Amino acid sequence: MRNNKNPMIAALMASMLMAACGGGGSSSDDGDSPASTALNAGAGAPSGAKGSCDAQTRGVNWDALMTEVCPNLSDYKLFTDASDPTAGPTRGGVPYDLSTALFSDYTTKYRFVFVPEGKTVSFDESEALDFPVGTVITKTFALPANTAMRDGDELVIETRLLIHRTDGWMALPYYWSSETDATLAIAGKRLTDLSTINNQGQTLTFDYAVPKAADCTSCHSIVPNLTGPDDQREQIFLPIGPKARYLNKDFTYPDGTVYNQLQYWAEGELLSGLPADFNSVEKAAVFNDETNVASLSDSELNDKARAYLDINCAHCHRADLTLPEGYAGAAGSSGVQLEYNRRYVDAPGKFGVCKDPVAGGKDGYPYDVIPGNADESYLQFRIETTDSRHKMPELGRSTVHQEGALLIRSWINQLPRASCSPVP
Structure with missing residues (x-):
């Protein structure tokens, strides 16, 4: 057939x-x-x-x-x-x-x-x-x-x-x-x-x-x-x-x-x-609430985290790449740019690694992403909070996507550890 x-x-x-x-x-x-x-x-x-x-x-x-x-x-x-x-x-x-x-x-x-x-x-x-x-x-x-x-x-x-x-x-x-x-x-x-x-x-x-x-x-x-x-x-x-x-x-x-x-x-x-x-034709990884995050290989975890960050965040957190010249997402100037076709190995800082939070920040979270340490990563906090001053995405949710938060937590914790510079 x-x-x-x-x-x-x-x-x-x-x-x-x-x-x-x-x-x-x-x-x-x-x-x-x-x-x-x-x-x-x-x-x-x-x-x-x-x-x-x-x-x-x-x-x-x-x-x-x-x-x-x-x-x-x-x-x-x-x-x-x-x-x-x-x-x-x-x-x-x-x-x-x-x-x-x-x-x-x-x-x-x-x-x-x-x-x-x-x-x-x-x-x-x-x-x-x-x-x-x-x-x-x-x-x-x-x-x-x-x-x-x-x-x-x-x-x-x-x-x-x-x-x-x-x-x-x-x-x-x-x-x-x-x-x-x-x-x-x-x-x-x-x-x-x-x-x-x-x-x-x-x-x-x-x-x-x-x-x-x-x-x-x-x-x-x-x-x-x-x-x-x-x-x-x-x-x-x-x-x-x-x-x-x-x-x-x-x-x-x-x-x-x-x-x-x-x-x-x-x-x-x-x-x-x-x-x-x-x-x-590019094919994004599948992630839904039934996904068993604990069973994923590092490669699968990376692919699914990239897809999740792209669909949930990159409509705002994007710049250059495939956009018309001179245009960016609403948060493109924040320095965190999470498009699916952006390679992590080329620019970890674009994914928030060891990057100072631009939008306010919070005590106890010195960088957007600290590889191997989701607990102190501001990105993880923003995904897991419902506080309107910090939550991400800012619109479209009133509760925490616990399955998605687990995915990103697991992704951050398995990233190659890096020593971020101390905060002055």
Whole structure:
């Protein structure tokens, strides 16, 4: 079956679309595009006309997505069942997952991408894939009752939209204020005393913050290093998660078929530019709450720590390398730069080794990272605290990712020991 990929993919995409459209009507009955282009068949492309949030469309309400800020998530008609944003995307929506994901208070994330008919996503070796104007990325956050049983009971909290309009990306947060619909939460939302049981059987209770729409730019933007008063460059808003290295993994599709996501997108005519030598595409290490950190070799530990630091920190802690000239992440000037494609052996100081903390610091933690000594490394403290003055990441979490903290602690402790200069 693997040796006859295109027919299998076409059939799979067709079955997904029929399920999303609610049945098996013929293409002449419902306007479906051919199976070979089904994956990016978005039931029409944005017309450019001013949309209406209450428009009665047969598929995705593209015009509203491109022009309006609607009060309810259901106004955009992204899901066949408006009360369930975790499955059943409207025709053209494709589910995806990441090999190592940004931690967000133990929530499970349901991700879908919608690309208008006739447009494709362009491959990028290092940065987020280049999504065309009209793209909509949805991410729904649901807190499981028990993180060891994520297919069990869960509380759906919010759905975030990233919409690529003609003037750039726009972020909109929607809070599930009822079981039937999510409402716009421009000013954010705070939920108190939520709880879950983690993989170690511990009950965790914490507050959860749905971000303000304005907060999204702090993580999603790269900023210019202004060189003078006449430098008018503006910050650039970018997606964070959907990079080739995190999509380069198998995914179980709705009909049970397991297939590599990048190959699935390419063979479904959603992704262009995927290298012919697929083995040359970078593949980030897999890390999740089930990972047995104690069993990892030093090489595996290094790979997983790099992936974790990249997805959780490097959207801010980055500079040069693959960015446009003159741009950096919001914390790129801090000296800690944690991109996945940055080699530790070339510049340990970029990973915080024996580097004085720039952002405040704390007594008892003289350097960001002290190899072999996680207990006195400021980076480790920042990952393990919920104190707003010190925690990292600053946004997106109210509790400590204990499994992730163990990973980074183990990574620091196994680094080749170095004698950092005494603090004056």
